[in-house]
Amino acid sequence: MPSFSVSVAAGIAILAAAVYKLIIYPAFLSPLSKIPAANWTVHFTSLWINYIRYTNVENATVYELHKKKGPIVRMGPAELSVNCYEGGLKTIYTGGFPKTEFYINRFMNYGDIKNMFCFIDSKTHSTRKRMLSNVYSKSVVLASPTARATSKAILYDRLLPIFQISSDSKNAIEVHSLDYAYAMDTFMAYQFGLDIGTNFIQDVEKRKRYLHLFFSRRPYLFWTTELPKFTAWMHRLGVRLVPQWVDDATVALETWNLDVCDKAEALLSSPAAGSTPAISYPAIYAVERAKFQEADLKLPPQMTAKDPRQTYPRRLDIASDMYDHNAAAHETSGDTLTWLYYEMSLRPALQKQLRDELLTLAPPILFPTPSADFELPDPKKVDALPLLDAILQETLRRWVSVPGGQPRVTPGVCSLAGYDGIPGGVRVQSAAYTLHRNPEVFPDPEAWKPERWLDASVDELNEMKRWFWAFGSGGRMCIGNNIAIHSMKHAIAGIYTNFTTTVVDAEGIEQDDGFTAGPKGNKLWLQFHHV
Numbered sequence: 001m002p003s004f005s006v007s008v009a010a011g012i013a014i015l016a017a018a019v020y021k022l023i024i025y026p027a028f029l030s031p032l033s034k035i036p037a038a039n040w041t042v043h044f045t046s047l048w049i050n051y052i053r054y055t056n057v058e059n060a061t062v063y064e065l066h067k068k069k070g071p072i073v074r075m076g077p078a079e080l081s082v083n084c085y086e087g088g089l090k091t092i093y094t095g096g097f098p099k100t101e102f103y104i105n106r107f108m109n110y111g112d113i114k115n116m117f118c119f120i121d122s123k124t125h126s127t128r129k130r131m132l133s134n135v136y137s138k139s140v141v142l143a144s145p146t147a148r149a150t151s152k153a154i155l156y157d158r159l160l161p162i163f164q165i166s167s168d169s170k171n172a173i174e175v176h177s178l179d180y181a182y183a184m185d186t187f188m189a190y191q192f193g194l195d196i197g198t199n200f201i202q203d204v205e206k207r208k209r210y211l212h213l214f215f216s217r218r219p220y221l222f223w224t225t226e227l228p229k230f231t232a233w234m235h236r237l238g239v240r241l242v243p244q245w246v247d248d249a250t251v252a253l254e255t256w257n258l259d260v261c262d263k264a265e266a267l268l269s270s271p272a273a274g275s276t277p278a279i280s281y282p283a284i285y286a287v288e289r290a291k292f293q294e295a296d297l298k299l300p301p302q303m304t305a306k307d308p309r310q311t312y313p314r315r316l317d318i319a320s321d322m323y324d325h326n327a328a329a330h331e332t333s334g335d336t337l338t339w340l341y342y343e344m345s346l347r348p349a350l351q352k353q354l355r356d357e358l359l360t361l362a363p364p365i366l367f368p369t370p371s372a373d374f375e376l377p378d379p380k381k382v383d384a385l386p387l388l389d390a391i392l393q394e395t396l397r398r399w400v401s402v403p404g405g406q407p408r409v410t411p412g413v414c415s416l417a418g419y420d421g422i423p424g425g426v427r428v429q430s431a432a433y434t435l436h437r438n439p440e441v442f443p444d445p446e447a448w449k450p451e452r453w454l455d456a457s458v459d460e461l462n463e464m465k466r467w468f469w470a471f472g473s474g475g476r477m478c479i480g481n482n483i484a485i486h487s488m489k490h491a492i493a494g495i496y497t498n499f500t501t502t503v504v505d506a507e508g509i510e511q512d513d514g515f516t517a518g519p520k521g522n523k524l525w526l527q528f529h530h531v
């Protein structure tokens with residue numbers, strides 16, 4: 001039996017070690033302790049940052065902190081927020097720091113099927129990204145017969161007639177939900193072809209059901225994304241932090257996406273696949289399917305999936321990517337379009353200026369079509385219009401639809417924003433919301449000013465491009481930016497060639513908080529007037 005004094009000594013030693021590890025080292029000796037802290041608690045605990053995330057005020061809070069404390073702020077015992085280019089974006093994102101579990105927790109589909117967005121291992125990620133980078137590249141998108149044919153059909157048969165009705169009837173339209181529908185329809189038409197893709201513009205009931213299933217889960221994502229182990233323990237103890245209906249909604253969305261993929265698979269497996277017209281061709285699905293077939297030929301048979309759900313090769317791997325992509329497409333582009341129409345609707349003179357530019361297209365995107373054999377103008381010409389480009393660019397800056405932190409982890413000891421010796425395993429992240437509000441790069445940052453992109457000197461423009469982060473940067477930069485820009489520019493061009501818009505109700509137009517975030521009010525009512 002140890003004597004009383006030995007037990008006391010052991011107790012004191014354990015207590016001293018705990019005090020050193022949990023208080024003295026993190027607060028005074030760790031290299032992270034030299035970095036300005038959000039508040040005194042963050043040296044010891046993640047409670048504060050989790051509370052900020054849970055209450056959905058992270059972007060606004062991080063922005064205020066950087067204004068007060070400079071380009072790097074400690075947000076937790078092993079977490080930093082970084083807001084600079086040199087020693088920040090360049091080191092972390094162009095330098096290829098790996099993604100964190102955040103992405104797996106939030107973006108993995110079908111239970112355990114990862115996709116390009118959430119792979120952490122860089123080799124697996126780059127192999128997958130290489131499969132699709134060509135079909136999403138600017139040159140391929142702008143030359144794609146499928147993108148061109150489907151854009152025309154969606155603009156002329158679905159979207160523009162709705163605005164014509166608003167103009168004729170003098171009834172305002174709620175455009176926000178319609179913007180999600182347009183973004184989804186154009187993206188899925190490229191992904192799966194017009195016939196298999198959605199028609200959410202016209203099928204309002206299906207659209208509402210999809211958007212309800214998709215967005216109603218949002219308030220619960222904090223638990224599964226940031227505290228997945230705690231959430232699972234609580235579930236085992238009988239406390240559901242995430243209600244059953246949230247899981248059911250996820251399954252319903254995944255099942256819907258799988259059904260769409262199965263249709264594309266049936267089309268491409270049929271003997272008539274080769275004669276599918278461009279407008280019906282599942283351009284993205286077909287590429288990933290072909291790349292997997294090519295890669296799988298090189299694998300021994302036991303390496304190919306044995307999951308009973310894989311009723312044809314790579315069914316779930318492809319579906320996980322396809323689901324991730326169409327989800328990414330409708331939300332981000334839909335939100336962007338809503339804010340763009342809002343800003344334009346406040347500026348009749350700018351609408352006129354844009355219309356004059358759009359009328360220089362040969363042919364202009366006139367509605368109704370002037371002739372039966374009308375074709376859309378060359379997409380390269382649409383893409384190159386300077387004012388249209390500046391208007392979209394400024395919307396993506398001021399109203400960035402992925403405003404939240406993009407977490408990465410330090411791969412080893414490194415320096416960030418002038419601080420050395422930052423150890424490996426620290427969560428580091430930058431956020432476009434704050435980067436886009438740097439007044440030295442974007443003077444008067446809260447103002448929506450497309451002209452800043454047109455009037456800037458070469459040096460100013462280069463600096464603005466370095467800080468512009470709507471699509472992220474580096475190896476994990478958005479793969480869908482070109483198809484998104486193609487889709488959005490065609491909608492804007494179609495509308496402002498033919499209509500003027502005025503705001504009827506913009507209550508709640510201000511941006512919500514979150515990793516992705518749309519207008520708080522989830523609506524925008526506009527009146528369209530045919531010119």
Ligand code: HEM
Nearest residue numbers: 117325328329332333402406470471472476478479480484
């Ligand atoms: C306005 C439209 C869009 C915006 C603003 C946007 C924004 C972003 C951002 C900021 C990232 C980096 C996220 C991070 O690392 O945390 C990203 C990545 C990604 N985006 Fe987009 N996106 C848009 C449209 C699309 C579309 C249409 C697709 C469809 C393919 C897409 C697919 C992806 C994928 C797969 C990644 C992950 C890339 C990788 O990990 O290598 N996005 N996007």
